[in-house]
Amino acid sequence: MKKVLFLAFVLLLWACGDDESSSMSKDVQMLLDSKKGFSEDSVIYLADTVNFVDKINQLVDFGTKDQPEMYYAAKALTSGIDVQLYVDQQLNDGSIVVRCNPALNEKIIFDDPVFPATTKNGNKLSFKDSLKVADSTYYDIIVFNATDSSYNVCNISAFYYGVHDGLVRVVSKNGVTLNRVPAKVYEAAEDRRAKEKAIADSIAQAIADSVAQAVADSIVKANTVDSSGSDGDSIAIPQEVIDLAESVAECIKKAYSAGSLSAIKDCEI
Structure with missing residues (x-):
């Protein structure tokens, strides 16, 4: 027991x-x-x-x-x-x-x-x-x-x-x-973001081109010498003015493209 x-x-x-x-x-x-x-x-x-x-x-x-x-x-x-x-x-x-x-x-x-x-x-x-x-x-x-x-x-x-x-x-x-x-929702969101970014980039580029052209035109106008005589209407645009306008315009476009509007101040306007 x-x-x-x-x-x-x-x-x-x-x-x-x-x-x-x-x-x-x-x-x-x-x-x-x-x-x-x-x-x-x-x-x-x-x-x-x-x-x-x-x-x-x-x-x-x-x-x-x-x-x-x-x-x-x-x-x-x-x-x-x-x-x-x-x-x-x-x-x-x-x-x-x-x-x-x-x-x-x-x-x-x-x-x-x-x-x-x-x-x-x-x-x-x-x-x-x-x-x-x-x-x-x-x-x-x-x-x-x-x-x-x-x-x-x-x-x-x-x-x-x-x-x-x-x-x-x-x-x-x-x-x-x-x-x-599901994954398809994320994929759809990624596609939507890509399209929205493309549209935003396109708008930004259009604005950059417009601003750059306006600034370039202003530079040319401010530095244009009227050499017209009594019988002529020719306007002399110095080559350095044309070069400056193109340079500033290109600088502005790059600043917009980089998303850095503050960089425009460095464009020697």
Whole structure:
């Protein structure tokens, strides 16, 4: 009987000590287990409701089978979006950490990450079963919200992280929402920007040509010598005046083309 009880006790100790993940919350474990089926997209796109579309580089690392981990990072090409979300298994048997401002080397640590979770400063972490964005629906969404934080170190107010997809929504500090969009939306925006730039460049060139010609004409007129006699009407234009007018006109065109109107003062008008 004593042997049976001793064996049962040993088995109990073995069972408790062998399962390292037993001390982790199910929400932390969900992140560690999210490798299967995670999106293979290393580049995603977020857009507001007007015309702005940003390109986001994202990466995720789930460690190895023997040493699972979860680290996610997303950085925008144009805007200030730069977020990290990861599990630190060395903190309190598994904490969820958020970093969301490249200028500040500060971490927002959720020591007891059972959703919903709140830090002492009011940063919140919650869970949504799904989120519909335009024609797409994303599932298993972790929402980070710093709107009510007494000390918001982030350069955004909130972000929505899809356990299977990465960033699906970001809310800026001024309340602008950027949602996940397909690549074709970004490509269309790039085409539109290219066309708008071509039109703007064309207008700028036309203005530059007009101003340059007007200045050149003024130089010629101011330096023209009327050599007409009683029976003639010839006007003598010194070659150096013509050369000066052409030089100044070309200088003005270059200044406009370079987008530096202040450079016109160097054109020796």
